[in-house]
Amino acid sequence: MDFVSIRVITGDIARLVGFYERATGVRARWATEDFAELSIGSATLAIGSTRTVPMFAPGSSHPADNRSVILEFRVDDVDSVYRNLTGTGFVRDVVKEPTTMPWGNRSLLFRDPDGNLVNFFTPAAPHMPG
Structure with a gap:
């Protein structure tokens, strides 16, 4: 699979x-x-x-209706991504500015235009699983 x-x-x-x-x-x-x-x-x-x-099942999915999933992206430098995205006003709904989490990852959380939660993170160690 x-x-x-x-x-x-x-x-x-x-x-x-x-x-x-x-x-x-x-x-x-x-x-x-x-x-x-x-x-x-x-x-x-x-x-x-x-x-x-409707090709799958009519009414089975609704846009901009998610509050249970986080889309996660591993990046080299969270702070650089933050400056790139917010410096232009591209991201307006920042949930959490770049922060070092208790487990060591540095994370940036924001909502995409449909309200989906997005996490850009940099692992604490290069080989740490995301």
């Missing part, structure tokens, strides 16, 4: 894809106007418009 991706459903796919392209520095691959993927390291962030939901 392979864990392939996390898919986020959104009401404004262009805005959300643009946000993640800026936040990660990775260009999305668009399959259709309703679906794009960002391959980041060994994981894929898939973003689909609400028009894709």
